[in-house]
Amino acid sequence: MATHLSHERHPHQVQVHTIGQPHGRFDQHGGENKSLYYNQQGPSKSKVLAVMALLPVGGALLGLAGITLAGTMIGLAVATPLFIIFSPILVPAVLAIGLAVAGFLTSGTFGLTGLSSLSFLVNSLRQLTGTVPGEVDSAKRRLQDLVDYTGQKTKDVGQTIQDKAHEIGPEGQVHGGAKEGRGART
Template identity: 55%
Template sequence: MADRMHPHQVQVHPSTRYEGGGMKTLLPHRGPSTGQILAIVALVPVGGTLLGLAGLTLLGTIIGLCVATPVFLLFSPVLVPAAITVALAVTGFLTSGAFGLTGLSSLSWIVNYFKQGRSTMEQLDYTKRRIQERVADATATVGQKTKDAGQAIQSTAQQGKESARATT
């Protein structure tokens, strides 16, 4: 009784195995495709630039606050410039965070793109083949209709010639 398998038991075998981790597990085994290389070339500089802008904006905001704080203490009765400076500081922090999140999400998109691997490329190839088949079918249909129209014109012209000969 113990050696019988019950129908509700399921055996799960993972399709991927651990190969030591690192970037090797994210990349396909046959090497990156042209589309993947173009994605890296386009998106890594964008992500890096956005992260750099986030850092520069954060640094500028902190320096601005360090310079403006003593001025606030010396000229505390002047509230309008203080409010403007605080508003600019908040804007700087929010801008820095937005650049940082955008840069990190770009890099995260790259990693997810490589994790999907070939399935996306296979879907694109399938779609391309389907479009080519439909274009070929449409071309054959148009060619047949053109041929039929030409034959109809030719038969009409032939009938016109025969009726012209009959009247003369």
């Protein structure tokens, strides 16, 4: 059965196309394929001009980088003995300046943190009073009504007491003939 399957297989055709070698290529009809010549174009004019313009700029910048490196190395070679001689003065000075800068930065950070927290608090209060003015007005009205009610009741009780005091009179007697007093016995 395996031999039977091997006889039924068809051979596959593989075509290999190479790019960049148009010579000797022919199309299906035996003629030379001209499209390969036209597909291989060089860089455009704008790319060539860009490279020509940027090449001197890049070279000049590279040269400046080399000069800067050489100047830095010479300056370091000259300054190193000075740093060694003056290190007992420079090290404490650098430490003092560093601590002062750290103190100023810390102070500024704390100040900004405090201002931002106060700003947050003020904005929160503004939003709270801005969204609930109806409830605040309602509470004010209820409190005013309560004050008015309490005032009216107090006035009524005071009037009642005054009326009772006029009825009793200065000697403790009720006007109208009946005797009522605190110490009176019946």
